[in-house]
Amino acid sequence: MNEPTAQFERYRRQTILPEFGASSQQSLARSHALIVGVGALGCASADLLARAGVGTLTLVDRDVVELTNLQRQCLFDEADARERRPKAEAAAARLARVNAGIRVEPRVVDVTSRTLPRVLRDAGPDVIVDGTDNAGTRYLLNDAAVRDSVPFVYGGVIGTRGMQMTILPGASPCLRCVFEEPPAPGSMPTCDTAGVLGPAVAIVAGCQAADAIKVLIGRRDLVKPTLLEFDLWTSERRRLDLSAMCDPAARQRCPCCAKRSFEFLDGQHDDDAIKLCGKLAVQIASTGRECDLDQAASTLREFSPTRVSPSLLRVSLAGERAENGAPIELSLFADGRAIVDGTADPARARGVYAKYVGA
Numbered sequence: 001m002n003e004p005t006a007q008f009e010r011y012r013r014q015t016i017l018p019e020f021g022a023s024s025q026q027s028l029a030r031s032h033a034l035i036v037g038v039g040a041l042g043c044a045s046a047d048l049l050a051r052a053g054v055g056t057l058t059l060v061d062r063d064v065v066e067l068t069n070l071q072r073q074c075l076f077d078e079a080d081a082r083e084r085r086p087k088a089e090a091a092a093a094r095l096a097r098v099n100a101g102i103r104v105e106p107r108v109v110d111v112t113s114r115t116l117p118r119v120l121r122d123a124g125p126d127v128i129v130d131g132t133d134n135a136g137t138r139y140l141l142n143d144a145a146v147r148d149s150v151p152f153v154y155g156g157v158i159g160t161r162g163m164q165m166t167i168l169p170g171a172s173p174c175l176r177c178v179f180e181e182p183p184a185p186g187s188m189p190t191c192d193t194a195g196v197l198g199p200a201v202a203i204v205a206g207c208q209a210a211d212a213i214k215v216l217i218g219r220r221d222l223v224k225p226t227l228l229e230f231d232l233w234t235s236e237r238r239r240l241d242l243s244a245m246c247d248p249a250a251r252q253r254c255p256c257c258a259k260r261s262f263e264f265l266d267g268q269h270d271d272d273a274i275k276l277c278g279k280l281a282v283q284i285a286s287t288g289r290e291c292d293l294d295q296a297a298s299t300l301r302e303f304s305p306t307r308v309s310p311s312l313l314r315v316s317l318a319g320e321r322a323e324n325g326a327p328i329e330l331s332l333f334a335d336g337r338a339i340v341d342g343t344a345d346p347a348r349a350r351g352v353y354a355k356y357v358g359a
């Protein structure tokens with residue numbers, strides 16, 4: 001089968017949909033989706049968008065694959081978890097095998113107010129899809145989406161419940177119109193404390209991918225101003241109609257989309273060392289400067305560092321004992337970020353980082 005025929009065949013079940021059509025396929029092929037967070041939601045959305053033929057996907061994630069991810073994060077396998085591969089890279093490798101006709105760009109980056117502007121500049125996305133697992137990053141993405149007028153497809157899952165809402169900046173309410181402030185740290189359950197049901201991920205990611213496709217084929221008129229809620233255990237569904245808030249007069253109190261105060265993007269909520277939820281580990285945020293991992297491997301050579309991937313160097317510090325007695329482990333990422341495993345104390349983590357990385 002020659003290439004144009006194969007492409008025609010590949011997408012035929014989609015293009016024969018009267019709602020979709022052949023010209024929409026060309027629009028999708030020219031489009032770019034930025035997926036921030038390649039956990040459960042990000043994996044499922046990326047899989048759907050790659051198979052649908054979105055021409056370019058940028059996948060951004062700071063973490064590595066772990067065994068506990070496999071229950072719901074559909075792009076990873078046991079080998080990825082064994083090798084603790086960076087999620088963005090493992091997902092991109094998998095999607096390259098699914099659809100060789102699209103471009104998938106992995107970015108192993110911690111999305112912060114300092115790093116997000118560059119990610120956006122490099123990608124120039126037509127839509128931003130939320131695959132994050134924390135409110136801080138979501139509010140940061142909401143700021144960026146409103147400031148740059150890029151549609152933002154929010155989604156969240158916890159326990160057996162999920163939520164979804166798509167923001168068309170200027171035309172529909174933003175995240176802060178609906179939830180003005182993020183929940184206080186520690187005030188909400190997380191996937192580590194409350195668990196998460198895999199099917200709840202699938203339904204939210206399905207809603208997100210469908211809205212992303214509508215945006216990318218130029219059918220924003222089909223994206224409804226609604227907050228959808230699902231509980232897959234009780235079979236309850238709720239649809240909150242937000243159309244009254246599409247009127248700018250109804251949104252005039254919103255700090256983000258009415259007053260254009262982008263306080264998350266401006267870094268007013270940043271914390272440079274944060275304890276990682278559910279783990280004996282602390283993350284040191286990137287200062288925005290990249291880390292030369294070859295140089296770091298050379299500096300730390302007495303500890304026999306392991307180069308896990310082009311973007312990750314891991315070293316076990318025999319001289320530093322963790323709270324459980326094992327050596328402290330340091331993971332250095334090319335984006336300048338580090339994870340200190342073996343302590344939950346941000347001050348100690350900063351100290352270890354300063355001692356061995358010198359920043």
Ligand SMILES: [Zn+2]
Pocket residue numbers: 173174175176177178251254255256257258
């Ligand atoms: Zn707003």
